[in-house]
Amino acid sequence: MKFSQYTYQRVEFNEFETEYKKALELLKDAPSFEEQSNAISVISKISKKFDTAANLVAIRHSIDTTDSFYADEQNYIDSVSPAVWNLTVEYYKALNQSPFKEQLISTYGKQIFVYAELATLTVNEAILADMKEENMLRTEYEKLLASASIPFDGEDRNLAGLEPFMESPDREIRKRASEARFGWMASKMNDLDSIYDKLVKTRHNMAQKMGFENFIPMGYARMRRSGYGPEEIAEFRNLIFEEVVPLANELKKRQAKRLGLESLMYYDYSFSYNTGNPTPKGNPDWIINHGKTMYDELSPETSSFFRFMLDKELMDLVNKKGKAGGGYCTYIADYQSPFIFSNFNGTSHDIDVLTHEAGHAFQVFNSRELPLDEYYWPTSEAAEIHSMSMEFFTWPWMNLFFEADTDKYYFTHLSSSMQFLPYGTTVDEFQHKVYANPDMSPEDRRKTWREIELKYTPWKKYEGNEYLMNGGYWQRQAHIYASPFYYIDYVLAQICAFQFWVRMRQDKNAAWNDYVKLCKAGGSMPFLDLVQLAGLKSPFKKETLKEVVSQISEYLNTVDDTKL
Ligand code: ZN
Numbered sequence: 057m058k059f060s061q062y063t064y065q066r067v068e069f070n071e072f073e074t075e076y077k078k079a080l081e082l083l084k085d086a087p088s089f090e091e092q093s094n095a096i097s098v099i100s101k102i103s104k105k106f107d108t109a110a111n112l113v114a115i116r117h118s119i120d121t122t123d124s125f126y127a128d129e130q131n132y133i134d135s136v137s138p139a140v141w142n143l144t145v146e147y148y149k150a151l152n153q154s155p156f157k158e159q160l161i162s163t164y165g166k167q168i169f170v171y172a173e174l175a176t177l178t179v180n181e182a183i184l185a186d187m188k189e190e191n192m193l194r195t196e197y198e199k200l201l202a203s204a205s206i207p208f209d210g211e212d213r214n215l216a217g218l219e220p221f222m223e224s225p226d227r228e229i230r231k232r233a234s235e236a237r238f239g240w241m242a243s244k245m246n247d248l249d250s251i252y253d254k255l256v257k258t259r260h261n262m263a264q265k266m267g268f269e270n271f272i273p274m275g276y277a278r279m280r281r282s283g284y285g286p287e288e289i290a291e292f293r294n295l296i297f298e299e300v301v302p303l304a305n306e307l308k309k310r311q312a313k314r315l316g317l318e319s320l321m322y323y324d325y326s327f328s329y330n331t332g333n334p335t336p337k338g339n340p341d342w343i344i345n346h347g348k349t350m351y352d353e354l355s356p357e358t359s360s361f362f363r364f365m366l367d368k369e370l371m372d373l374v375n376k377k378g379k380a381g382g383g384y385c386t387y388i389a390d391y392q393s394p395f396i397f398s399n400f401n402g403t404s405h406d407i408d409v410l411t412h413e414a415g416h417a418f419q420v421f422n423s424r425e426l427p428l429d430e431y432y433w434p435t436s437e438a439a440e441i442h443s444m445s446m447e448f449f450t451w452p453w454m455n456l457f458f459e460a461d462t463d464k465y466y467f468t469h470l471s472s473s474m475q476f477l478p479y480g481t482t483v484d485e486f487q488h489k490v491y492a493n494p495d496m497s498p499e500d501r502r503k504t505w506r507e508i509e510l511k512y513t514p515w516k517k518y519e520g521n522e523y524l525m526n527g528g529y530w531q532r533q534a535h536i537y538a539s540p541f542y543y544i545d546y547v548l549a550q551i552c553a554f555q556f557w558v559r560m561r562q563d564k565n566a567a568w569n570d571y572v573k574l575c576k577a578g579g580s581m582p583f584l585d586l587v588q589l590a591g592l593k594s595p596f597k598k599e600t601l602k603e604v605v606s607q608i609s610e611y612l613n614t615v616d617d618t619k620l
Contacts, residue, residue, distance in 0.1 A: 058369045062391050064112040066129065067105060069136040076102050076143050080150060089156040093163065099147055100429050106140055107429070108390040109133075115388075115395055118380035119372050121202045134195055138187030142179050148172035164428055165580050170282050171430050177277040183262040190262075193255050197537040200247060202380045206240050208233060215240075215532075216375045216399035223326050223333045223403060234323035235521070241531055242523035248531045249498035255537060260494035271491040275541040280435045282582045284596065289484065289544055292596055296481045296547065299601045301512060303609050304475045308515040311471075314618055322518050328468050329620050334404050334461035340374050343400070343457060347410045350453035357572060361421050362414070368393060370417075373409065375399035382534055383409050385416035385443075387432060392424045404465060407457050408447060415446025423578030434579035436542055438586045440549030442575055444473075445556040449568060464620045470608055473554070477547050478512035483533060484544035485512075491540070502527030551595035552587060554604040559591075566591075 079102060083095035110133045117126040151172050154160055161169070179187070205212045208221065221233030241248070256271075263271040272286055312320045315330055327333060336343050344366070351362035365371055370393050383398035394417035398409040419442035423432050433439055447469065455462045485508045490501060506527035509516055518524035535542045559567040574590040584594055593600040 057391070058367075059393070059395070060369065062112060062388065062393075064109060064116070064129070066132065067109045069139060072102065072106055072136075072140065073143065076147075080143075080147055083147070084150050086156075089159040092154060092156050092160070096428075103144065104389040104429055108388055110137065111386050111388050111395070115372075115386065115397065118198075118384075118397055120376075120378050121199055121380055122378040130195060131192075134191035135188050137191065138179065138184045141187070142181065142184060145175050145179050148175045152176075165431075167580050167582065168428055168430055170582060171280055171579075174277045174280050174282065177266065178274060180266065182265045186258050186262045186265075190255060190258050193251050193258070194538045197248075197251050197534070198380050200244060200251070201532075201534070202378065204240055205377075206236050208236050214375070214377060214379075215381055216379075216401050219326075219405070220402050222323065225327070225330065225332050227324070227327075230323045230327055231321075238521060238523055238528070241528060245523065245528060245531070249501075252501075252531075252537060253498060256490055256494050259540065260491065270494065271540070272488060275487075275491065279541055279545075281437075283584045286488065288596055290488075292544070292548070293481050293485055295596075295598055295601050296477050297512060299598075299605050300474065300477045301514075303605060304478050304513070305515060307471045307475055307612070310617060314620075319517065320515065322516065322521065322524060325516075329464055329617075331464075331620070332461075334458050334465040334468060335402060336404065336406055336457045337459045337461075338457075340400050340406075343406060343410065344371075344373070346453070346456040347414075350450055350456060351414075353453065354450065355568065355572075357422070358418060361418050364421070365394065365396070365414075365417065370394060371396040371398075373398050373400045373406075375401050383413055385413040385420070387420045387424075389429060389432070394418075394420050404458070404468065407454070407465075411447040411450045412443040415443035418442065418446065419575040419578065422572070422575040426578050426580060431579045434577075434581075434586060435545075435583055437545035437548040438574075438579070438583045440546050441552045441556075441587075441590070441592075442571075444546075444549050444553035445571055448553060448557040448560065449571065463615075467612070467615050467617055467620060470557075471612055473550055474605075474608060474612075477550060480543050480547040480550075482508050482512045483530065483536060484541070484547070486530060487536065487540055487543070505530050548583075548595045551601060551604060552590075552592050554608060555592045555600070556590075558604065558607045 076099065079095055079098040082098065083092055086092035086095055113126055113129045113133050116123065117130040121127065148171070151160070152169065157169075201215060204215050206214070206218060208218060215237065218233050218237050221229055222237065224230050224233065259271040259275075263269075263274040266274055268274050276285060308320060311324075311328060312318070315324065315327070317324060338346075348362060348366065351358040373396070379399060381399065383396075385394055385396050387394050396409070396413045396417055398406070398413060400406040400409070416439060419434075419439065420432055426432060451466065454465050458465045482505075486505050489504050489508070490496065496504065504527070506525075509527070509529065530536055533543075556567055556571060559570075570591045574586060577586055577589055581589065587594055593603075595601065
């Protein structure tokens, strides 16, 4: 069966609730471990049915945000999912009180109880209406960005469609494209401010109703984080400031020198070489075909995985009008199918999708037989290790896509990953400030953003662009709206993926085997245990950070980038 044949049927909440509560009674009244275990399977089946429907809607809605059927279904899901989550938490509470806890732990591992405990901090009856509101606001943001239709070079383009022009070798075109993009954002600034303001206030209210001082601890619980908290993250941001910002600054200077520019302006940041950025040398079908060769050759596991994705048409890759922005990988449980969504636009980013999102998909594909659906995905700082490391494990095949541009690609990949870290940290610090001060005005938020931005990315120059000078840049970052506190996970994971990059240069097979082991463990352990399982060192340790930064910077220093 192909993706287009996967049937969507609305799960009516009333029926879902009746069925779920019945199963919950079975669980609570179970006279033996075996019967409780059966009740867990029944609950899992009911949950997966809802989850499958919700994912089919989310995917089909994001592929075409103008399709009114799936837009309505998305509204329906947005309105009932808080109550569904609340029922799930009832289940977790019952699990926590189980008289057979010892046996449950020996069968399923103790991580389910960590998730269960955290989940109870994220919802109760009193906040269901706020959660609905939050869902609606998220969807409103997604729709607003997807609605961008910006006249440029004789055509109306969406945000992804403008990107290739922002990487044009012609500085004038880059400037015009960037101005067009941020000009559109500026024209929507009031809407973007208002959506975010409502989101922040709604989240703050929810947190207070849940007994928290502000949304920060609730946000962490939603991310299912364990083993570290806001203090460790604050320390980690300091480490990035000390260890990475100087190198990133250096790399920006090298870029300016390569381009022969006195100093870089904001519209130069995504342009790397006067000979042009590395780009894939063929159309989407050609890219996918090489992707098949790559995954066939990488390992038997990746080969069967990628063929599964192709046979079932589980990828929607090319940018189209009305499509939501960005890229993601999700999982359709009842069909045991990962799904990859992206917006190919002819830049090197297209290949990153094929490696990054495929890394996520490969992990969930490898975790699909784990005994609990809670274990299909790990927490996201661990999940991003799978994706970011796959970007590195596939390096030996990059010549298939980039041909003569391959060396440029390598240099860009590593240096931009390094320069990403201070940006990711900026996003995180911003969110901590925002949620600690929920009454900040939109102007104050922009001011705060600009201050933090200058701290971590002091090279950012926006002269001539009032919107960006005044701190508007963050409004393009969907995570800030949709997934609070997610962003630092990319930074934590990148430090882990860099370690795989170092290790694969020493012993490729050992590194790959550890990677597969990590993928198979899914979400059955907390982040730092998974890191250890994969033979990696904690990214919170200063030595770890120092070591990867020095290894990468050593490599980058061996490259004469002025010749690229
Ligand atoms: Zn990812």
